Amino acid sequence: MRWVTYLSPADGRERAGLLRDGEVRAADATASLLDLIEADGGLAAAAERAERAPAEVVDAAGLRLLAPIPRPPAVRDFLAFEEHLRNAVKALGRVDLPQAWFEQPVFYFTNPAAICGPDEDIAISPGSASFDYEVEVAAVIGTGGANLSPDEAEAHIAGYTVLCDWSARDLQAREQTIGLGPVKGKDSATSLGPVLVTPDELESYRRGAGYKLAMSGSVNGQHYGGGNWSDIYWSFGQMLAYASRGTQLRPGDVIGSGTVGTGCILELSGLHGNERYPWLRPGDTVRIEVEELGTVTGHITEGAEPVPLKPG
Template identity: 55%
Template sequence: MRWATFQKPGSASPLVGLVRDGTIYALPPTETLIDVIADGADGQAAAAERAIREPFQVAKLDGVRLLAPIPRPPSVRDFMAFENHYVTSMAALGVPTHPLYYQQPVFYFSNPAAIQGPNDDVRIAPGSSDFDYELEVAAVIGRPGSNISPDKAENHIAGYTILSDWSARDVQEAEMSFQIGPAKGKDTATSLGPYLVSKDELAPFAVARGFDLPMSASVNGKQYSSGNWSSIYWSFADLIAYASRGTTLVAGDVIGAGTVGTGCIIELARVHGSERYPYLVEDDVVELTVAQLGSIRAKVTAAEELIPLSRTTRQ
């Protein structure tokens, strides 16, 4: 099953629908995608059957505006589950790798209010000249749970989507010198979409810790990143088990795996040079693709004015 949250032209009200063969079969406006996924796989199947049998509306996919599948998640956690990305990006930021990485996964909380749709423009973070994309996959929680064991974690995944936590590397580097963060360096925008793809759709591609699915990114039509989901070090089962320790994950929570190896400019520039891989500027167009999940396409727009703080010097 492929689920989309969308708006029809002239309507401000979002609808949720099942995507099939270029057509969206919408559920009534009282139902959100969180409602659909909260009851697990059986609930999704029943909602899909209802959408096909008695659609509230039927629309062509190319005639609507796609929103993020979960436009306002209850929470967003983003991990660093791909070892290649962790090692290279930490070196680029001047931060040593830590042996704890191989004992437990690590994440930061992102901003649910900054979620963007799969084709929305993305503003450069205020004050940043080192703006970057991140090529990621994310799981969305369906059935709630706490203190989940890795062998039961799959039961709590509703499906998967593409994620990019747009990153102001210069802001991030300054923040992390305090041994805290990232915070404002990743606070401006996070793109999600285009669909929420149910687990059964990906089952034929399953491998040891992930799925054998290519991941790629381009800037202005030039290929930048190329990786594969199968290279993940920490599985989503482990990420969910760790995230649920001592707390409850609820329907709609987003669990990002972090960037795939070579899946951002900071890595590419460190290996191949910043002249070959410069940071993003206004009017750049970034496209992120994961096989079976679709693509995110975002135009980069100018930053809003950086408003100075009242105390910028020591007194």
């Protein structure tokens, strides 16, 4: 199944709908996609209602899509691709890879209030001169759970979507010298969409710890870089299991994969230089594409001026 969250052309209300054959069929007049996930029978029951007695049926073409889960309870973003780690370490002028990364997946919490849809303006983080994108996939939790095993955790996934983690590299680097972070380096925007694809739709693509699906990023129509989901080192089952240790995952929580190898400017500038791959500027258009999941587009705009924290 493929689900979207959209603004109804009839009344402008936010609705969740089943995408099929160029049409979107709303399962309910008022329920959000998270409501449908949490209801008895989950998305399977919602799909049956959408087919049998939809609240509305609209043409998918031209619909204003929102993030599938516009207001997730929590957003965790991992670093699960080894090539990204190796390239980022090199770009930052370091030599040794952190051994802990090979022993456990790692993540940070990002801002659930900063979720953007799949085709929106993205303002540069205030004060940043090194603004970047990241090509990622994300899992959305369908049923909650704690202290899960990797095998158990996979069954808790409602679906997958494209994620772009917009990153202020200069703010991030400065903050992390203190021992905390990424803080404002990752706080301004995270794009999700355009659809939530249930795991059964992807099963035939399963390879290794992931799925054999291409992931790529482009700026102003020029392909920059990317890789394949099947290159992932830590599976989503392993990531969810780790995230659930000693705590409760909740329906609607978003779990990002981290950047695929060469899926960001930080890596590419470290490999080829900033003249070839400059940081993002107002007027740039970024497209993040994952095979079978669709495309997220960000139109880069000027950021706000940072408000001084001290007089003078």
